[in-house]
Amino acid sequence: MNTEEQPIDDALSQLDDASPIDDRSQDDDASPIDDVPNTEPSNAAPLIDVTNLSIDFDGNCILSGITRSITRGQTVAVIGESGCGKTVFMKTLVALLTPTTGTVLFDGVDLNQLTPAQLAQTRRRFGFVFQNAALFDSMNIFDNVAFPIRQNEPTTSEDEVRQRVRKHLVEVGLPEDVARKYPAEISGGMQKRVGLARALVLQPELIVYDEPTTGLDPIMSDVINELILHTRRLYPVTSVVVTHDMHTARKVADRVMMFYPRRMLDEGQSQILFDGPPSQLENADDRRVRQFVRGEAGDRIREMSRAMA
Numbered sequence: 001m002n003t004e005e006q007p008i009d010d011a012l013s014q015l016d017d018a019s020p021i022d023d024r025s026q027d028d029d030a031s032p033i034d035d036v037p038n039t040e041p042s043n044a045a046p047l048i049d050v051t052n053l054s055i056d057f058d059g060n061c062i063l064s065g066i067t068r069s070i071t072r073g074q075t076v077a078v079i080g081e082s083g084c085g086k087t088v089f090m091k092t093l094v095a096l097l098t099p100t101t102g103t104v105l106f107d108g109v110d111l112n113q114l115t116p117a118q119l120a121q122t123r124r125r126f127g128f129v130f131q132n133a134a135l136f137d138s139m140n141i142f143d144n145v146a147f148p149i150r151q152n153e154p155t156t157s158e159d160e161v162r163q164r165v166r167k168h169l170v171e172v173g174l175p176e177d178v179a180r181k182y183p184a185e186i187s188g189g190m191q192k193r194v195g196l197a198r199a200l201v202l203q204p205e206l207i208v209y210d211e212p213t214t215g216l217d218p219i220m221s222d223v224i225n226e227l228i229l230h231t232r233r234l235y236p237v238t239s240v241v242v243t244h245d246m247h248t249a250r251k252v253a254d255r256v257m258m259f260y261p262r263r264m265l266d267e268g269q270s271q272i273l274f275d276g277p278p279s280q281l282e283n284a285d286d287r288r289v290r291q292f293v294r295g296e297a298g299d300r301i302r303e304m305s306r307a308m309a
């Protein structure tokens with residue numbers, strides 16, 4: 001796309017009366033408002049149904065025997081030590097990976113039975129917030145956020161594109177002058193907020209966040225956490241948040257799933273050691289869960305010693 005051809009100045013003039021959530025956002029210390037309507041889901045039907053999922057890579061079993069549902073409107077944090085399969089699980093939910101066995105239903109439809117065209121259509125219902133924001137370096141922020149609209153809804157008028165980009169930049173607390181900048185000209189925290197704005201422009205039903213706070217200072221991490229909550233209050237969206245950040249898991253999630261590496265378990269043992277509200281993490285029955293959330297190596301040291309012996 002030739003960004004020079006975009007009527008960006010017109011677009012930006014439309015942003016002039018936008019009220020960013022917090023003008024301090026230029027300095028990355030903005031805290032978005034939370035006084036917004038709570039859009040509770042109208043029903044509690046599962047949006048995602050996973051049945052007996054397993055994933056192998058070259059005979060190396062990463063996930064097995066996973067059966068879980070995710071209800072519409074839930075925010076699920078997926079935690080667990082590095083390499084246990086959190087990202088693989090998340091990618092499988094949005095058909096970026098194909099199950100070795102088992103099924104993943106999204107809104108009752110088996111994603112792996114869809115034709116490429118049907119899958120592309122369904123993916124418009126997903127929003128992705130990547131670990132590194134994954135913005136296009138050659139496009140300014142306005143065009144980055146406009147990109148999914150122009151790609152997926154090419155008949156949308158430029159007027160509407162401007163309105164929607166403006167709305168979503170405001171929602172993530174970015175001031176209007178950011179729209180003219182390029183990704184390299186803004187901080188990592190601002191890039192993550194642009195990534196969230198871009199994920200929201202197609203009004204997804206499911207948003208997956210891959211390590212949304214990794215690499216951010218504690219204040220900016222909390223801004224991102226607030227934005228995840230803010231997004232949930234604004235829209236009846238279902239969210240899956242893969243994170244190492246226990247503060248994020250506790251703050252944004254109404255449900256936490258903790259995975260354990262398959263290779264460290266015996267046949268038939270569940271790979272999900274905990275599945276419940278974050279308030280119960282500290283008192284989980286499984287010692288490995290309590291150790292994980294407290295940041296104690298505990299059993300893992302003994303297990304690793306045995307594995308290396």
Ligand SMILES: Nc1ncnc2c1ncn2[C@@H]1O[C@H](COP(=O)(O)OP(=O)(O)OP(=O)(O)O)[C@@H](O)[C@H]1O
Binds near residue numbers: 084086088
């Ligand atoms: N496409 C792939 N091909 C082969 N192996 C893969 C692929 N994707 C992931 N893996 C392997 O699967 C395992 C789980 O990876 P995954 O990225 O899900 O871990 P994770 O729990 O998200 O870890 P981290 O917290 O470090 O990101 C790793 O051993 C990884 O190397």
